[in-house]
Amino acid sequence: MKFDHILVRYGELTLKSGNRNTFVNQLKSNIKYALIPLEGYKVLANRDRMYVEVTEDADVEEIMRRISKVFGVHSVSPVVKVEKEIEAIKEAAVVLAKDIDEPGKTFKVDAKRSDKGFPYETFDLQQILGGEILKHIEHLTVKVKDPDYKLLVEIRRDAAYLYSRVIKGAGGLPVGTGGKTLLMLSGGIDSPVAGIEVMRRGVTIEAIHFHSPPFTSEEAKQKVIDLTQIMAETAGEIKLHLVPFTDIQKMIHKTVPENLTMTSTRRMMMRIADQFARQIDAKALVNGENLGQVASQTLGSMYAINAVTNLPILRPLLTYDKEEIVIKAKEIGTYETSILPFEDCCTIFTPKNPKTNPRLDKVESFESKVDFDAMIETAIEGIETITLSKNNQKTESDFSDLL
Ligand code: ATP
Ligand code: MG
Numbered sequence: 001m002k003f004d005h006i007l008v009r010y011g012e013l014t015l016k017s018g019n020r021n022t023f024v025n026q027l028k029s030n031i032k033y034a035l036i037p038l039e040g041y042k043v044l045a046n047r048d049r050m051y052v053e054v055t056e057d058a059d060v061e062e063i064m065r066r067i068s069k070v071f072g073v074h075s076v077s078p079v080v081k082v083e084k085e086i087e088a089i090k091e092a093a094v095v096l097a098k099d100i101d102e103p104g105k106t107f108k109v110d111a112k113r114s115d116k117g118f119p120y121e122t123f124d125l126q127q128i129l130g131g132e133i134l135k136h137i138e139h140l141t142v143k144v145k146d147p148d149y150k151l152l153v154e155i156r157r158d159a160a161y162l163y164s165r166v167i168k169g170a171g172g173l174p175v176g177t178g179g180k181t182l183l184m185l186s187g188g189i190d191s192p193v194a195g196i197e198v199m200r201r202g203v204t205i206e207a208i209h210f211h212s213p214p215f216t217s218e219e220a221k222q223k224v225i226d227l228t229q230i231m232a233e234t235a236g237e238i239k240l241h242l243v244p245f246t247d248i249q250k251m252i253h254k255t256v257p258e259n260l261t262m263t264s265t266r267r268m269m270m271r272i273a274d275q276f277a278r279q280i281d282a283k284a285l286v287n288g289e290n291l292g293q294v295a296s297q298t299l300g301s302m303y304a305i306n307a308v309t310n311l312p313i314l315r316p317l318l319t320y321d322k323e324e325i326v327i328k329a330k331e332i333g334t335y336e337t338s339i340l341p342f343e344d345c346c347t348i349f350t351p352k353n354p355k356t357n358p359r360l361d362k363v364e365s366f367e368s369k370v371d372f373d374a375m376i377e378t379a380i381e382g383i384e385t386i387t388l389s390k391n392n393q394k395t396e397s398d399f400s401d402l403l
Pocket of ligand 1 (some may be wrong): 191343
């Protein structure tokens with residue numbers, strides 16, 4: 001059966017009646033982005049539904065697969081749209097039923113009528129269409145409770161829509177409707193997943209990554225660019241800000257006792273992220289921290305690290321088990337890149353015995369011996385920004401002519 005439309009349902013969006021137009025417009029634009037570079041479709045949205053009109057030669061399965069992954073989409077169905085004429089509806093019902101025709105299978109017709117002016121009652125329409133299908137396809141039988149197939153018919157104001165498949169969508173809210181956050185992106189497994197998790201709730205992200213060349217390699221930097229690229233494929237353009245962190249890291253190792261260097265390193269990252277977030281008008285930081293996973297992620301460590309900022313910090317993976325995070329990373333396609341063995345700045349400078357319960361006053365006192373404020377300012381001035389969008393990337397740093 002050739003379907004002429006894909007029906008896109010919004011689900012949760014319906015709750016937000018005040019912002020509905022903004023949500024629908026954003027979702028429409030996100031769906032168009034997800035469909036690049038496919039052809040043969042047109043996205044049509046109205047207040048409570050979206051239809052994607054598809055041409056004869058369009059790859060309907062691929063279009064549906066991509067739409068179903070867009071955040072804010074509740075479910076999708078391939079549909080046949082016909083005029084609200086009983087003969088046309090009957091004909092379409094039979095054609096659709098032929099598609100689900102397997103000997104011995106059961107079916108039922110489920111009709112909904114939002115156009116009350118339509119001359120057939122729901123029950124009558126079900127009877128007529130069920131009878132018509134049985135007339136043309138002998139080895140199907142009707143079963144009202146729990147049939148193998150359901151043929152759904154919706155009589156709406158503009159037309160009649162028929163379908164039998166409902167494919168679950170990604171849920172959540174359309175990216176771009178929830179404000180902006182700054183994601184602290186390492187090359188590890190967790191932070192890309194954390195980024196996708198907040199995007200699922202409608203938030204846009206920019207990413208910040210700290211690197212320490214020559215201790216960290218060009219490959220490690222490329223890995224983070226690749227991870228951002230994968231996230232940008234899913235959820236729209238993402239800016240990646242690369243912070244030169246070498247000098248600060250060296251200074252920490254000169255000034256702070258070894259077992260507190262980790263705490264101090266995280267605090268400096270957080271201070272930079274905090275200042276930079278304000279510059280780009282991001283309203284929160286996001287990281288991939290997970291309670292108790294490693295020394296820097298105990299409650300005691302979080303307390304000492306968190307003390308440098310009063311921005312909200314979103315930790316969507318806080319209570320996940322590692323296996324759950326790995327499953328998600330595989331789903332979003334970042335896992336294979338994340339496990340590439342290029343070390344990031346934290347791995348290289350990891351102390352042998354980091355404090356799991358660092359004392360805030362001690363850390364502060366060691367740090368106060370150096371003018372970290374000035375170093376932080378220099379690091380922020382040296383930020384290189386790369387914008388990643390679907391299948392392409394452009395560089396717009398102050399140093400772009402040197403790259
Ligand atoms: P990940 O897999 O995201 O690296 P992890 O379990 O390895 O997480 P850590 O290395 O302790 O944990 O990092 C905790 C969080 O700190 C990361 O999820 C990330 O948000 C942030 N982070 C760590 N290193 C960097 C970095 N080099 N640049 C930016 N953010 C970082
Ligand atoms: Mg890590």
